[in-house]
Amino acid sequence: MLDNIEIKNLNHLGIIAGIIDEIGIVEIVNEQLGTDSKEIISPGVIIKAIILNGLGFLSRPLYLFQQFFEDKPTDHLLGKGVLPEHLNDDQIGGVMDKCYSYGISELFLLIALAGVKKYQINLDYSHLDSSSFSVHGEYKNL
Numbered sequence: 001m002l003d004n005i006e007i008k009n010l011n012h013l014g015i016i017a018g019i020i021d022e023i024g025i026v027e028i029v030n031e032q033l034g035t036d037s038k039e040i041i042s043p044g045v046i047i048k049a050i051i052l053n054g055l056g057f058l059s060r061p062l063y064l065f066q067q068f069f070e071d072k073p074t075d076h077l078l079g080k081g082v083l084p085e086h087l088n089d090d091q092i093g094g095v096m097d098k099c100y101s102y103g104i105s106e107l108f109l110l111i112a113l114a115g116v117k118k119y120q121i122n123l124d125y126s127h128l129d130s131s132s133f134s135v136h137g138e139y140k141n142l
Helices: 013-023 025-033 043-054 062-068 074-078 089-102 104-118
Strands: none
Touching: 013 025, 013 043, 013 074, 013 104, 025 043, 025 089, 025 104, 043 062, 043 074, 043 089, 062 089, 089 104
């Protein structure tokens, strides 16, 4: 009876996956970048996997991306039928190219606005951290 038990690590990624689903990031990305019926997984699911990987506190080359998901419940995190081997560097690179062609800032803005709407964030006030600005180079004394 215990032979059928398989243990997977969910850690904090379940919460993050839930927030991604609540905001509708997968749907936004798919709508903006388009989907292809020949692809096993959509660009939105790839972006979701990139976010989860990025919040997994790992820094690995792209060709090792799928290793991150080998001990994770990909069915639960990314959707039924999604396997770690679907998250290969060719798939990810293709979606990254599509994001770049579309416009990273434009796509981020759509996702950020969806989060603002979902969580009813008040935009009456904003803050700009100017301490991160820097200037380099020589300047003529006038």
